Amino acid sequence: xxxxxSWLAAHVLAWLYAALLVAPLYYLLxxxxxxxxxxxxxPFSLPTxxxxxxxxxxxSSADLGPAIVNSVIVTVLALALTLxxxxxxxxxxxxxxxxxxxxxxxxxxxxxxxxTFAALFPTFLLAAATGLFHTxxxxxxxxxxxxxxxxxxxxxxxxxxxxxxxxxxxxLDGASTFAVLRHIYTPMCMPGIATILLLNFLTFWNxxxxxxxxxxxxxxxxxxxxxxxxxxxxxxxxxxxxxxxxVLTLVPVWVVYTVLQKRxxxxxxxxxxxx
Amino acid sequence: MTLLSxxxxxxxxxxxxxxxxxxxxxxxxxxxxxLAVPALVWYLVFMVGPLVAIFVIAVLHWPGxxxxxxxxxxxxxxxxxxDPVFWDSVGNTATQLVIALPVMIVCAYMLGYYVAQKPPxxxxxxxxxxxxxxxxxxxxxxxxxxxxxxxxxxNGGLDKVGLGSLTDAWLAxxxxxxxxxxxxxxxxGIGFTAVLFAARLDSVPDEISEAAQLDGAGHWRAMxxxxxxxxxxxxxxxxxxQFLWTLFGSAQNVLLLTQGGPGSSSTTLSFLVYQxxxxxxxxxxxxxxxxxxxxxxLAGLLTIRRVFRQNY
Numbered sequence: 001x002x003x004x005x006s007w008l009a010a011h012v013l014a015w016l017y018a019a020l021l022v023a024p025l026y027y028l029l030x031x032x033x034x035x036x037x038x039x040x041x042x043p044f045s046l047p048t049x050x051x052x053x054x055x056x057x058x059x060s061s062a063d064l065g066p067a068i069v070n071s072v073i074v075t076v077l078a079l080a081l082t083l084x085x086x087x088x089x090x091x092x093x094x095x096x097x098x099x100x101x102x103x104x105x106x107x108x109x110x111x112x113x114x115x116t117f118a119a120l121f122p123t124f125l126l127a128a129a130t131g132l133f134h135t136x137x138x139x140x141x142x143x144x145x146x147x148x149x150x151x152x153x154x155x156x157x158x159x160x161x162x163x164x165x166x167x168x169x170x171x172l173d174g175a176s177t178f179a180v181l182r183h184i185y186t187p188m189c190m191p192g193i194a195t196i197l198l199l200n201f202l203t204f205w206n207x208x209x210x211x212x213x214x215x216x217x218x219x220x221x222x223x224x225x226x227x228x229x230x231x232x233x234x235x236x237x238x239x240x241x242x243x244x245x246x247v248l249t250l251v252p253v254w255v256v257y258t259v260l261q262k263r264x265x266x267x268x269x270x271x272x273x274x275x
Numbered sequence: 276m277t278l279l280s281x282x283x284x285x286x287x288x289x290x291x292x293x294x295x296x297x298x299x300x301x302x303x304x305x306x307x308x309x310l311a312v313p314a315l316v317w318y319l320v321f322m323v324g325p326l327v328a329i330f331v332i333a334v335l336h337w338p339g340x341x342x343x344x345x346x347x348x349x350x351x352x353x354x355x356x357x358d359p360v361f362w363d364s365v366g367n368t369a370t371q372l373v374i375a376l377p378v379m380i381v382c383a384y385m386l387g388y389y390v391a392q393k394p395p396x397x398x399x400x401x402x403x404x405x406x407x408x409x410x411x412x413x414x415x416x417x418x419x420x421x422x423x424x425x426x427x428x429x430n431g432g433l434d435k436v437g438l439g440s441l442t443d444a445w446l447a448x449x450x451x452x453x454x455x456x457x458x459x460x461x462x463x464g465i466g467f468t469a470v471l472f473a474a475r476l477d478s479v480p481d482e483i484s485e486a487a488q489l490d491g492a493g494h495w496r497a498m499x500x501x502x503x504x505x506x507x508x509x510x511x512x513x514x515x516x517q518f519l520w521t522l523f524g525s526a527q528n529v530l531l532l533t534q535g536g537p538g539s540s541s542t543t544l545s546f547l548v549y550q551x552x553x554x555x556x557x558x559x560x561x562x563x564x565x566x567x568x569x570x571x572x573l574a575g576l577l578t579i580r581r582v583f584r585q586n587y
Binding site: 003007011020022025027028091095107120124181207226229243257 | 414419
């Protein structure tokens with residue numbers, strides 16, 4: 001038997017840690033259906049009723065409704081823009097042999113060394129200078145830039161595997177460069193596109209500090225990650241409402257994760273390997 | 276999975292073939308580079324531009340957004356290096372990295388190895404371990420806030436089991452605030468990193484572990500002496516990532532949970548950049564710390580790369 005006695009400690013430790021991960025989430029989930037008194041009195045018991053009162057409160061007191069819409073808008077548009085920029089760029093780099101292509105690829109991959117965090121204030125200045133300060137528009141334009149290095153590098157890897165003969169055949173039929181991109185390269189590197197969509201979906205949806213500083217507190221513009229922490233102070237910390245709000249922001253990510261678990265883990269490994 | 280079947284047909288039959296000589300050398304190697312220009316411009320404007328600006332602002336005396344700006348040269352460097360708060364935050368960041376990084380990487384590697392051996396229930400375990408990777412920083416911070424606040428889960432639990440004397444205002448006490456932040460990093464970091472390691476270990480050829488078993492190597496030996504060297508460079512890359520996330524990302528947790536306090540007991544370097552820019556409005560100071568942060572990040576990356584360089 002492969003997992004004999006000596007593995008007992010490993011089993012126990014691994015599951016203990018898993019419990020440590022799940023316990024706060026369980027607490028989060030059940031607290032979302034409780035009042036403060038119930039949360040403190042019996043933190044781990046199942047809720048007595050599954051009323052959606054806390055969710056409603058969270059929605060109205062932190063304006064979570066518009067915030068979710070804003071998050072969806074920012075995430076979807078930024079993802080579209082990322083693809084619009086990265087696919088042609090990767091296509092160009094993958095087809096250009098010699099120094100130039102390699103140089104451009106190098107420029108992009110050096111982006112991994114740019115610590116976006118220290119650049120928060122200059123980015124803020126840039127937002128102010130372009131007149132897009134306190135708008136989600138700026139985030140839609142900005143987020144794809146942060147995603148460029150990873151997205152381009154991953155897509156180039158995929159596109160390099162496409163045989164040149166495919167393109168030559170299409171060329172003989174008179175296909176333009178754009179048609180080659182559209183009808184050959186894009187369909188053939190769908191797995192790569194899926195990978196960068198998933199990776200960037202996680203980053204964009206969860207982005208916090210830049211959104212906080214640049215979009216600011218306006219409920220019509222702010223994203224859900226910025227709206228959520230306001231529940232802490234606004235409600236004199238009603239933990240039921242706070243946890244209900246947190247659960248709401250987790251739902252989209254959780255759904256995507258559960259459906260695409262395998263692919264998503266593979267995507268993250270790809271992302272790390274290509275660094 | 277690929278939409279390969281739909282690819283070749285689509286581009287055909289656009290117009291009749293031009294009457295040019297048939298074996299015309301394809302011009303596909305040229306003309307395409309221009310397609311990289313939009314992405315490049317985007318990247319230069321939003322990523323490289325701000326990075327360069329950090330270095331420019333660092334030599335300016337700029338006491339607030341609407342105040343007059345003057346050239347300060349190395350004056351900011353002197354101010355920063357004379358400031359005890361800066362040295363506090365250097366110490367805090369060092370503590371954070373020295374504790375969090377080794378604990379995270381070592382535990383995650385062992386856990387990842389365990390999962391990759393496919394013990395009973397490994398699928399469930401994999402699913403659970405990845406959860407912290409999905410949760411946004413504010414949501415994680417809110418969970419920890421609920422657990423660690425004076426009337427939160429941890430104190431309640433301690434009271435229940437009769438250890439009421441150990442209860443503390445965890446996030447508001449100078450001796451524990453920083454360690455709470457480190458615990459938050461480690462808590463989520465181990466699981467997420469373990470999944471990465473497990474996925475990478477999955478692709479290590481089976482022959483390697485079979486050979487190890489034939490040699491009578493115990494699991495401890497197989498884990499560190501046989502598998503570790505194989506994925507050494509991957510461990511290096513993941514360590515780099517975690518190093519950067521911890522170094523730069525700590526600002527968010529600090530902001531959400533302790534605001535750097537009490538005093539400066541939980542102020543990290545990256546939070547200092549934020550605080551000086553957006554709360555204290557001392558922009559030259561802030562960006563000087565930003566330069567320090569950038570250099571620390573660069574030096575750390577190069578060091579980690581050297582340590583984990585493949586050496587067989």
